[in-house]
Amino acid sequence: QVQLVESGGGVxxxxxxxxxxCAASGFSFSAYGMHWVRQAPGKGLEWVAFIFYDGxxxxxxxxxxxxxxxxxxxxxxxxxxxxxxxxxxxxAVYYCAKVMKAHDTNGMDVWGQGxxxxx
Amino acid sequence: DxxxxxxxxxxxxxxxxxxxxxxxxxxxxSIYLNWYQHTPGKAPKxxxxxxxxxxxxxxxxxxxxxxxxxxxxxxxxxxxxDFATYFCQQSYVTPPWTFGQGTKxxxx
Numbered sequence: 001q002v003q004l005v006e007s008g009g010g011v012x013x014x015x016x017x018x019x020x021x022c023a024a025s026g027f028s029f030s031a032y033g034m035h036w037v038r039q040a041p042g043k044g045l046e047w048v049a050f051i052f053y054d055g056x057x058x059x060x061x062x063x064x065x066x067x068x069x070x071x072x073x074x075x076x077x078x079x080x081x082x083x084x085x086x087x088x089x090x091x092a093v094y095y096c097a098k099v100m101k102a103h104d105t106n107g108m109d110v111w112g113q114g115x116x117x118x119x
Numbered sequence: 120d121x122x123x124x125x126x127x128x129x130x131x132x133x134x135x136x137x138x139x140x141x142x143x144x145x146x147x148x149s150i151y152l153n154w155y156q157h158t159p160g161k162a163p164k165x166x167x168x169x170x171x172x173x174x175x176x177x178x179x180x181x182x183x184x185x186x187x188x189x190x191x192x193x194x195x196x197x198x199x200x201d202f203a204t205y206f207c208q209q210s211y212v213t214p215p216w217t218f219g220q221g222t223k224x225x226x227x
Contacts, residue, residue, distance in 0.1 A: 035216065037163075044221040045155070045163065045206050050214065059214035100168060106210040107153050109174060111162040 002026040002110045004096050009115030012086050020081040020115055022096030027110075030054070030074035031102035036081045037111075038092035048094070049081060053103055064090075086119045093117075121145050121212050125205075125219035131227040136197045140222045142190040142207035151211035154183055154192045157221075158203040166205070167192060194224075202226050 008020040022034070036048040049070040050059045058070050069082040079096055093114040100107035122145040132138050142152065150170035157163040165174050167183035170190055180195045194201055207219040 039157075044204075045157070045208075045218040047214075047216040047218065050216065061215055095163065097163075100165070100174075105213060106151060107165060107168045108155075108163075108208075108216075109165045109168075111164070113162050 002098075004098065004110055004112035006094065006096055006112040006115040009094065009117045011118045014087060014119055016086050016119070017082070017084045018086065018117060020083065020094055020096075020117070022079045022081075022112060024077040024079070024096075024098070027098070028102070029077040033099040033103075033105055034070075034072060034079040035097045035099070035108055036070060036079075036094060037097055037108070038090075038094045039114075040089070040092040043092075046092075050105070051079065052105075083117070086117075088119050091117060091119045120215055121148060121209050121217055123207050123209055123217055123219035125207055125222050127222060128220065129223040129225060131225050132197055133227045134197055134199060137193065137195045138197060138224060140192045140205055140207075140224075142185075142192070142219050144188045144190075144209060146212075147187045148209045148211035150186050151209055152183075152185065152190045153208045153210065154181075155206045155208060156201075156203045157206060158200075163206070197224075199226075 051070045067085045072079045095114045097108035097111040100109040152170045154167040155163045171183045204223045
């Protein structure tokens with residue numbers, strides 16, 4: 001079945017770095033855009049970053065622009081989030097999610113269980 | 120950026136009740152509005168896409184309506200597993216893919 005599994009979370013000091021990974025399975029990964037979305041303690045969902053199916057375009061939320069980098073490896077069905085210059089306000093559960101339709105950008109129909117980053 | 124405002128922020132209901140949550144966009148987003156259900160410790164789940172369409176596997180007690188700036192999520196005959204937080208999200212003008220602030224549905 002379609003599955004996303006995040007890893008890489010942990011405790012990081014302010015100013016530090018961390019790389020999150022998301023392993024995808026059960027679908028044609030190279031045809032789907034992928035998002036990272038986070039939820040800080042007691043807060044709502046916040047979109048973090050998006051990467052097109054072929055990696056040619058990447059978008060970032062204002063709060064992480066210039067500090068976070070999204071990337072993907074279509075050969076190994078992986079998407080990554082490289083996080084630098086981490087701040088206490090980056091503390092959150094980080095989810096990866098796939099878009100609903102191939103080569104599209106609308107909707108997030110499958111989500112992982114999340115990985116927790118504490119700064 | 121498009122802002123989404125949900126109301127209410129929280130509500131209390133009983134099993135079997137019908138609940139309605141609204142989401143208002145700061146500008147027209149046609150029908151590019153999705154709804155998600157989030158239970159603590161679980162992955163968020165897509166409930167409604169395109170304002171009113173149910174993905175495969177979502178129970179028919181969930182329904183969505185609206186277009187332009189005003190949208191509604193209705194849950195009829197509330198079940199114990201429906202007590203969760205619900206978020207709307209727009210995909211009309213991106214980036215960013217914005218979410219509403221959430222509506223927590225609690226047991227009365």
